[in-house]
Amino acid sequence: MPLDRQPVLETERLTLRPLAEDDREALYEIASDPAVWEQHPIHDRWRRGVFDAFFDEGLASGGSLAVLHKSDNRIVGHTRYDKYDPEEGGVVEIGWTFLAPMCWGKGLNPEMKRAMLAHAFEGVETVEFRxxxxxxxxxxxxxxxxxxxxxxxxLERYQGKRVVHLVYEITREAFESGPLA
Structure with a gap:
């Protein structure tokens, strides 16, 4: 069965749902903080034009999700399922994740990733991250x-500089016995 890359996922504190055009301004409000991107290779995604290209690509990808905090149903971030390959047990990439700084250090990222990984492992053997x-x-x-x-x-280039993306992975078996089990 093919993997649904735009599910609605519920956790204790979060709802992840398909990204919509109407989410653009709320997400940009978060993304416009340069601190969100300070370690990211695309370090200027806080600029409106760079963010809009990112947002448009996410909408077109068919895998982007808005992250909402259940307490007030407000958007607090973004994440995405991408590069899905059903062959040989299946693999999907999770990435393009960012959360509002007010959410940092509160365990929301692992909570979100646990739900995303559990969903992914219903249809694939491996999840990759770049x-x-x-x-x-x-x-x-x-x-x-x-x-x-x-x-x-x-290896890629951004603004004339070399960008190296490392590839991480979690297998279904490692997830079932790992820290999020």
Whole structure:
């Protein structure tokens, strides 16, 4: 059965639902804070034009999700299922995640990732994550949920500079016995 990359997922404190055009301004309010992107390879996503391109790409991807806090039903972030390949047990990428700074350090990212991984493992054997090599906040967050850095990486360029994305992964078996189990 193909993986639904835009499910509605509920956790104790969050609702993840398909991203909609109407979410643009609320998400930009969060994304316009440069602190959100300080370690990210696309460090200027706080700029309106850069954010709008990111948002448009997310809408077109068919896998973007708005993250809402249940206490007030307000958007507090974004995440995405992407690069789905059903072959050989299946793999999907989770990424493009950012949360409002007021949500940092409160356990919301692992709560969200637990739900996303549980959903993904209903249809795939492996979940991959790509993260900028200097994005230590995201790398630490991935390692805390049990993702393991592989020996694979991808090279890109942004504003004339080389960008290295490291590839992390979690298998279904590792998830079932890992820190989010």
């Amino acid at each position: 993260v900028g090599d200097t994005n230590y906040r995201s790398r630490n967050a991935l390692e805390a949920i049990g993702a393991v850095r592989t020996d694979r990486y991808e």
